[in-house]
Amino acid sequence: MALHRVATETTDDVFTAPLAERPLPKTRIPDGPTDPKVVYDLLRAELLLDGNSAQNLATFCTTYNGDEVKRLMADALDKNMVDKDEYPQTAEIERRCVRILADLWNAPGGPDTMGCSTTGSSEAAMLGGLALKWRWRKAREAAGRPAGTPNLVCGPVQVCWEKFARYFDVELRQIPLEPGATGIRPHQLAQYVDENTIGVVAILGVTFTCDYEPVAEIAGALDAIQADTGLDVPIHVDAASGGFVAPFVRPDLVWDFRLERVASINASGHKYGLAPLTCGWAVWRSADLLPEELIFHVDYLGGEMPTFALNFSRPGGEVIAQYFNLLRLGREGYRRVQQSCMDTAQYLAGRLRDMKVFELLYDGSSALPAVCYTLDGDPGYTLYDITEQLRTRGWQVPSYPLPAGRSSTVVQRVLIRHGISRDEISLLADDIEAVLSKLRAGGGRGGPQEPSFHH
Numbered sequence: 001m002a003l004h005r006v007a008t009e010t011t012d013d014v015f016t017a018p019l020a021e022r023p024l025p026k027t028r029i030p031d032g033p034t035d036p037k038v039v040y041d042l043l044r045a046e047l048l049l050d051g052n053s054a055q056n057l058a059t060f061c062t063t064y065n066g067d068e069v070k071r072l073m074a075d076a077l078d079k080n081m082v083d084k085d086e087y088p089q090t091a092e093i094e095r096r097c098v099r100i101l102a103d104l105w106n107a108p109g110g111p112d113t114m115g116c117s118t119t120g121s122s123e124a125a126m127l128g129g130l131a132l133k134w135r136w137r138k139a140r141e142a143a144g145r146p147a148g149t150p151n152l153v154c155g156p157v158q159v160c161w162e163k164f165a166r167y168f169d170v171e172l173r174q175i176p177l178e179p180g181a182t183g184i185r186p187h188q189l190a191q192y193v194d195e196n197t198i199g200v201v202a203i204l205g206v207t208f209t210c211d212y213e214p215v216a217e218i219a220g221a222l223d224a225i226q227a228d229t230g231l232d233v234p235i236h237v238d239a240a241s242g243g244f245v246a247p248f249v250r251p252d253l254v255w256d257f258r259l260e261r262v263a264s265i266n267a268s269g270h271k272y273g274l275a276p277l278t279c280g281w282a283v284w285r286s287a288d289l290l291p292e293e294l295i296f297h298v299d300y301l302g303g304e305m306p307t308f309a310l311n312f313s314r315p316g317g318e319v320i321a322q323y324f325n326l327l328r329l330g331r332e333g334y335r336r337v338q339q340s341c342m343d344t345a346q347y348l349a350g351r352l353r354d355m356k357v358f359e360l361l362y363d364g365s366s367a368l369p370a371v372c373y374t375l376d377g378d379p380g381y382t383l384y385d386i387t388e389q390l391r392t393r394g395w396q397v398p399s400y401p402l403p404a405g406r407s408s409t410v411v412q413r414v415l416i417r418h419g420i421s422r423d424e425i426s427l428l429a430d431d432i433e434a435v436l437s438k439l440r441a442g443g444g445r446g447g448p449q450e451p452s453f454h455h
Contacts, residue, residue: 014041051396057414057428058398060241060271064419068328069321073276076317081117084307090316093323100326102283104247105239105256105265114290115283117269117319119311121240122160124266124282127294127308128236129164131264131284132199134291135234145195153192154201155184156208156403157238161201170198176405182206182362182372183213186221193225199234199263204242204255208402210370210413211362212242215255215262222261234263234289241368243267243281244274248335249342250366263289269322272338272368274329274418279318282308341369341416344425348414351429357436361411369416374409381439383412389435395428 014020017038019030024042053063065073076090084091094117102113118124133150140147151171154161165172173192175184183206193200200222202215215237222233237255239246244267246253256262262285269279284290295308329337345364349371352358357379362372375383383399390397402409416425 014038052394054419054424055394056396057416057420058396060268060415060417061277062270062274062419063417065276065321069276069324072320072324073317076315076320079316079320081314081316081319082307082309082312087316090320094316094319097281097319097323097326098283101243101267101281102257105243105283107257107283107285109286112287113283113285114287115281116308117322118266118280118282118309119278119314120270121238121266121268121280122158122163123310124268124280125158125160125236125238125240126164126168126310127282128264128266128284129161129170129199130168130294131290132234132236133168133170134294135289136196136198138291148196150198151194151196152198152201153189153233155203155213156206157201157203158207158240161238171196173197174404177403178405181406182209182211184218186214186217189218189221190225193222193231193233195231197231197233199236202235202237202255204237204239204246205368208400208413209362209372209411210241210364210368210415211372212246212253212255212367216259219259219261233261235259235261237262237265239265240268241271244269244272244334245338245368248331249338257285270318272417273322274325274334274337275322276318278314279322337418338369341418341420344420344422345369345371345414345416347422348416348425348429351426352432355433355436364416370414372411372413374411379440383410385439386412386432386435389438390428390431393431395431397428 019034079087098115107113153173175188202218203213264284267281269275270277349363358373359376360373364371387399399412401407
């Protein structure tokens with residue numbers, strides 16, 4: 001009892017509190033309570049062992065959030081996104097975001113466009129894939145043909161599409177990269193598309209290289225396939241990253257619902273949408289492209305509101321924060337943020353060129369704000385060596401092989417996000433130069449260590 005009494009007393013020094021005098025419990029809940037300030041400070045100290053998110057140049061996800069976003073997130077801590085009857089205004093904000101994104105991506109349906117928020121873009125991608133599968137199956141039934149085994153055609157996709165294929169019993173036909181390619185080349189499609197193809201996934205911002213796949217040209221190739229075979233294959237655009245970049249810095253690039261063959265689009269609000277983590281979006285070209293069988297109806301202010309999601313309870317703060325960013329920045333604000341990131345990426349590309357040891361595969365000028373590069377020849381060390389040396393300065397710069405077709409090529413990738421300054425990237429470039437000098441002096445022949453590739 002004495003120990004319990006001491007543990008609940010407030011202490012002036014966190015590190016002399018009973019909880020601090022032993023390793024924190026790891027397998028069993030403590031017997032008694034502890035002053036919350038003590039617990040907070042001890043946990044905060046332990047979390048300092050994590051990397052500095054601002055130096056994590058591997059992640060696409062937002063690592064900078066302003067004070068207003070943090071306050072809105074705290075204000076919405078108790079709002080459950082799924083409970084639209086209890087939190088009708090949060091539901092209304094979600095609907096506003098869907099309509100704004102539908103307009104941004106040139107959906108022809110206007111206010112009647114169907115879409116929803118999701119727990120990140122991976123869930124949104126799976127919802128898009130499910131809609132493709134259901135529509136394909138209904139079309140086969142209407143034609144009196146057996147369903148067969150559905151397949152989905154894609155290039156170097158993020159792992160969420162592999163999960164979709166395995167979880168929902170779809171054959172994933174991944175097209176190997178051709179020499180010099182950073183994604184699908186449209187002429188490859190004819191070898192992979194058949195009557196059981198539910199759709200083609202086009203990537204606006206390939207995870208591995210950060211380049212855009214040519215969505216308009218892919219649509220053109222599918223038009224030609226339909227003319228030859230009668231197969232009408234839709235496109236789902238995985239715009240997890242590019243969906244919040246291309247509309248602002250390349251508004252004339254045709255990749256979205258301006259292409260009639262594009263049925264649905266997913267995007268990550270928590271990537272270049274600048275929202276906090278776990279914010280994703282799925283939008284369909286028109287309501288009829290989302291099969292009614294996949295929609296659930298919940299009461300909403302005396303009526304019904306459609307909902308379509310894999311998750312149930314989830315916080316509403318990320319959606320509210322997304323709406324805040326859309327209002328705060330507007331089109332011009334997003335353009336300035338993304339263009340600044342693009343300019344910084346091209347600055348880094350220039351610094352890397354000057355080092356005379358790298359071959360740039362993507363220089364940050366036409367797609368995502370990023371650079372992707374490999375070693376030019378064999379200087380006596382590897383990109384894995386550079387990754388490990390940069391870690392000593394806190395930088396997380398991933399090294400990894402390209403997908404099938406170019407798997408012998410190992411690359412590094414640096415992502416530039418909002419909150420990463422030109423000064424910070426200049427310091428990174430200085431550190432890369434220092435690492436190269438060290439490796440030239442001491443040699444090195446590294447290989448893959450712990451995976452340093454973050455989706």
